Amino acid sequence: MDFSAVGAAAAEALTLASFIGIGGGVLLGYIVGVIPGLSRSVAISIAIPMTFYMSPFIAISFLIGLSKGTAAGSAVSAILLNAPGEASSAATSLDGYPMAKNGKPKTALQVGLIASVLGDILATIILIFVAIPFARVALLFGPYEMAAILAFALVFIAGLSGGNIFKGLAAGGLGIFLGTIGLDNQTGLPRLTFGYTELMDGMPLIAVAIGTLALSEMFIQSEKLRYDRENMSVALKKDSSDRITWPIFKTIFPTILRGTGVGTFVGALPGLGPSVGSFMSYGMTVKAAKDPETFGKGNPKGIAASESADNAVIPAALIPLFGLGIPGNVSAALLIGAFAIHGITVGPLLLRDNPELLYSIFAGMILASVIMLVLGWYGLMVFAQITRVPPHVVIPIVIFFCLAGMVLQGYGTFGLVILMAFALLGYLMKKYDYSFVTFLVAFIITPMLELNLRQSIILSRGNWEILLGRPIAMFFIACTAIALIALIIRTFRKEKPLAEVPAD
Amino acid sequence: MKRRHILTASAAVCLLMTASLGHAEGWSPERPMTMVIGFAAGGSTDIQGRVLARSLEEYFGQPVNVVNQPGGGGAVALTRFLNVEPDGHTFMFGVQLGLTFSPIVTETEYDIDDFRYAGTLVGGQFGVVARGDAPYQSFEELVAYGRENPMTYAQQLPMDQAIMQLIADQEGIDLAIVPTGGGGGMAPLLLGGEVDFAFSGGTHAQYTPTGEMNVLAFLTRERSPFYPDVPTLVELGYPYAMDDFRSFFLPGGSPDEIVQAFEDAARFAVEHPPFVETTVENTLHPIVFMDAVETEATIREIRAANEALMAN
Helix, strand or coil: CCHHHHHHHHHHHCCHHHHHHHHHHHHHHHHHHHCCCCCHHHHHHHHHHHHHHCCHHHHHHHHHHHHHHHHHHHHHHHHHCCCCCCHHHHHHHHHHHHHHHCCCHHHHHHHHHHHHHHHHHHHHHHHHHHHHHHHHHHHHCCHHHHHHHHHHHHHHHHHHHHCCHHHHHHHHHHHHHHHCCEECCCCCCEECCCCCHHHCCCCCHHHHHHHHHHHHHHHHHHHHHHHCCCCCCCCCCCCCCCCCCHHHHHHHHHHHHHHHHHHHHHHHCCCCCHHHHHHHHHHHHHHHCCCHHHCCCCCHHHHHHHHHHHHHHHHHCHHHHHHHCCCCCHHHHHHHHHHHHCCCCCCCCHHHHCHHHHHHHHHHHHHHHHHHHHHHHHCHHHHHHHCCCCHHHHHHHHHHHHHHHHHHCCCHHHHHHHHHHHHHHHHHHHHCCCCHHHHHHHHHHHHHHHHHHHHHHHHCCCCHHHHHHCHHHHHHHHHHHHHHHHHHHHHHHCCCCCCCCCCC | CCCEECCHHHHHHHHHHHHHHCCCCCCCCCCCEEEEECCCCCCHHHHHHHHHHHHHHHHHCCCEEEEECCCHHHHHHHHHHCCCCCCCCEEEEEECHHHHCHHHHCCCCCCHHHEEEEEEEEECCCEEEEECCCCCCCHHHHHHHHHHCCEEEEECCHHHHHHHHHHHHHHCCCEEEEECCCHHHHHHHHHCCCCCEEEECCHHHHCCCCCCEEEEEECCCCCCCCCCCCCECCCCCCCCCCCCEEEEEEECCCCHHHHHHHHHHHHHHCCCHHHHHHHHHHCCCCEEEECHHHHHHHHHHHHHHHHHHHHC
8 A cells, every 4th residue: 555645645634625525425414314205316416416616535525425424314213203214224213213212212323323333434444455455456357347247237236126127127228228328439420319419428317317316206205295194203302311331332332343244245246235234234133133032122233233234335335336437336326427527437447546536535434434423423413303304395405406406517408308307207117116226227337338348249359268268257147147047036936025225 | 830839837937928918909808708618527628628717817807607518529519509699708618529520420500610710729649559568669560560460459439440440451450449438448458458559538648657558659640749759640651640629619700809819818828827737737738829710720621631531
């Protein structure tokens, strides 16, 4: 490791501007996380246009801080409201809400916060120590390997997110189809642009992301508003015995370590989101416990298991992103877009060409964890109040930010029309249970997949035998085939999906 | 073709001289101005444009707002630019490829005659690169190697592909050409050893100082000031060139005095240290000045050359 670069990175991470940027990101993320119905990817897609005028380091750290904040904030509403702010905190409410009802709301919140922060810091450290050596060997991943990994990721996401593999593949197919619009990357000829110069660079990513993720979600939320009455939030009272103690911390610490391990593993695999991580960690903790019957009734270990894994996924999803430029989930995919806006190509050469930037981002991520701890600890009362903000206030504000973010892109009225079209598409997909996550990830990785596939075919000169000398590519092709067959069999048996993977 | 290459050091004295000239006579803006950039925020055109906007504020004494209209390599911005009032308050810091190349491969609503051109500020440095440890250290050696071995080439634009295909046919090289989707995609392919040589629009500047990449030849008409020893293809005996410059574009029908004012502004900016430093050091592009007449002539010349090339 280049220590002068590390020193410079630490110095950059400790400026006032970065404190404001990262702190602002964490705070915003916390608020978004607390409000049920406002999810992480919604927040990131709306926030990307806000970063146009920040330096690349602050912009990326701001967005990562935002992701981390949502993961920690979502525990607040899961515990006090029994309605997780993020789907990935659903497992937190299993024990968090009963604990709050039993008169220990503050202890529950503190356990959630400490598990979040520790999971986050440990996973960030793992990211730093894995990503750097990984980036060194990442040049071994040529077009053959990249194409195989991308195909694997697509099938995996399609299978996990919908339950029905055919619906998942249909959603992915639509994403691939829309992803091919624009100039052909070799001949420069326009494809499916129908004479619109605006479409020459493809469907604008921000319009597709904000439309299918954020705006359509607001339609769904406002629809719910008509039928649902609000849950009552558990109020925090002054009670000096209601706080985390050293014995409680000692009992949950091993759980946090396990949760971090599970979360990091799940996060590093392309296609698996925090929801899988938190439920897997919760399940493993219950299995390993001597007293499994206490879970679901307010066991702090349940909160710690879910929250540590939930937060660990976020830094871990950056391992394939920084190493190969392949996104681990939707939030990471949106980060690729954010890097591109700032003129940086994410991939194997990022560490080589922009080491200061990468080290600064790592330093910024650690700083974000610390800010998260401070904000969460002292802001508990305030964030608890946010659980009471009614949706009819939240929804119009979010819609405004959706539209403003699109206008900032500079596509004019055309962009707004596209945005509305994708909001409608996202709404219908959610209504009819087609995975919009699969759709969006397919849309984002299609240009990459197409390019690598084309390169492989041309470089191999049509000779299949070249794959024999490419064990990594062979491995992922085999995995893709096995996953596809397994998922088809599962669909026909109508088994329950492995886990629900909502937008994360 | 007369042209001055100006590097960082030369500028300080000139700044004092030109700053006092300011807008002494002729046209000057009456209200804040808008600079259109046909690329997304963060790219090299955007970075240069935003610093250029500061230089122009100093020169014109009016705020200059930057508006990004990305899409189609500048084609979206040029299409919208058709409807702009020719009063000098809205202008474009444009990449010529949108005029010299896009109209050839796709139907555009605009063409060269729809705009006026008021001075060039930045040049391109398109080149052919290979790995530093490749068995060929010059373009001649590459050709000799290629006659014996099948080779792979990473393209970025249809034009560089056309040029390499012509050379390969002429020299009897068995060449497979792959797309890369830009300089960010080219570097891992070349450094990872997947391709033998590649086109570079400027990415090489990051890798030549460490010896990881070698520029074998430039596709431009003139040698790059940063690599004075590397020959151009024309010098090597292949009659093909590919050039691109960044210039001020004005709406068609702009009066001569406004064109003159922007030509003077370009003259000021290419000697204004912040713009020169950013362009040369941050975005690794050479400063190239051309006046209004030469800019338009160059655009037409490059367009004709590209048409001839793509007709093959």
